[in-house]
Amino acid sequence: MTTRKKIIIVVTTIITLFLVWYLAIKKSDYCISFTVKAATGTVYQGVQEWAAARLIKNNEKYIVIEKQNFDFIKLEMIKEEVWIDYTWTLASINDSVTKVSVGIKDYNNSFYNKLSVPFFNTDFKKEQIKKIADFKTDLQDHLKNFKVKINGKGASEISLVAYISLKSVLQEKAQKMISSDAIITGFLASNNIKIKGRPYLEITKWDFNSEIIEFNYCFPIDKSTKIIFDEVVKFKTLPIFEGLKATYYGNFRTSDKAWFALIDYAKKQNIKLDNRVLEHFLSNPFNGGEEIKWKTEIIMPISSH
Structure with missing residues (x-):
């Protein structure tokens, strides 16, 4: 077997394994990450307040599926035919800065989202970016009220x-x-x-x-x-x-x-x-x-x- 064929086989294997992981194993359809100047528990509480506010403003009902130690919370949102999970992972960089990662999964359109999100600015992608941006804005406004x-x-x-x-x-x-x-x-x-x-x-x-x-x-x-x-x-x-x-x-x-x-x-x-x-x-x-x-x-x- 020539060196060129070996390279092709290795590359093909890597790509195949990645696609299997990305399409079949990876839990979220889309992930949004950012940092905020706040402790993990403060962000955690902000997530809960954000979810409660969206029920009032947007008639979106969020249910806590899992939570842990003020640095992890998984929410399920159901509105009519829409069924989406939001998995929030909060990692402390120091006592005043937290890295926030939000994994988002739309159960009704997961496969399509995984194929389209990396390449196109879909309605799903735009809606999720706006949601998380609204959360970040509200949190930053809240942080101005204390030190x-x-x-x-x-x-x-x-x-x-x-x-x-x-x-x-x-x-x-x-x-x-x-x-x-x-x-x-x-x-x-x-x-x-x-x-x-x-x-x-x-x-x-x-x-x-x-x-x-x-x-x-x-x-x-x-x-x-x-x-x-x-x-x-x-x-x-x-x-x-x-x-x-x-x-x-x-x-x-x-x-x-x-x-x-x-x-x-x-x-x-x-x-x-x-x-x-x-x-x-x-x-x-x-x-x-x-x-x-x-x-x-x-x-x-x-x-x-």
């Missing part, structure tokens, strides 16, 4: 607090706090207990899969305060939290964006964190002012395991 600064290792102070235990999905923690504010502050006022400083939020349990958190909404009080028994409002000494610290500037509703930045930072530094958080709100939202100037100090403890 996160990683401070490195830090520690909190010991504080005697009155607190109320709450539970919610991650996105609704602020609403839960606001709805419970009158209960705890009313109790303290009626018992002549003065609040000494700004409140804390102690996340005692955070389930990544369900995105449900259990937390204590805490108000610091004087160390000499006489403890009063109550079934709802409890008292305890908030211990020192030692771990990775970040400063968050923005509305308290989205302070968890700093949690995600700390998680990405810890991964790059090979630091294992507990799924617990301490937030110390240093600004009073009732005083108004620009939200971007509201300050919160956040610590996530380093795991001992």
Whole structure:
């Protein structure tokens, strides 16, 4: 066999294997990738909000098929006869930059899309580019509303607090706090207990899969305060939290964006964190002012395991 024939056979084999993989094995019809200045968890939440918004604006219903650790989420979109999967893979480049890859598969036209997308600007291709571009624009607008600064290792102070235990999905923690504010502050006022400083939020349990958190909404009080028994409002000494610290500037509703930045930072530094958080709100939202100037100090403890 001549060298020329060997080359032809090798090239033909490579092309054949590629076509088999591309047409029969490759899961997505089209993939769109880009980077964004945000932590992986922030992008992950943005994907969910984008899906919810498209149901209202475009009557597109998105169902979560699979999700994992705030860096992977697979959505199925069904609208009339259209059936498309969107597989979002989020890779942290650093604590403030994420690479986003979106694999898109149209089950009704998959074979045609794979043949046409590399060579032609089809309606399917144009529609998907616009969808993801809209997502990126909305996310970038959202990112203008807050800032996160990683401070490195830090520690909190010991504080005697009155607190109320709450539970919610991650996105609704602020609403839960606001709805419970009158209960705890009313109790303290009626018992002549003065609040000494700004409140804390102690996340005692955070389930990544369900995105449900259990937390204590805490108000610091004087160390000499006489403890009063109550079934709802409890008292305890908030211990020192030692771990990775970040400063968050923005509305308290989205302070968890700093949690995600700390998680990405810890991964790059090979630091294992507990799924617990301490937030110390240093600004009073009732005083108004620009939200971007509201300050919160956040610590996530380093795991001992």
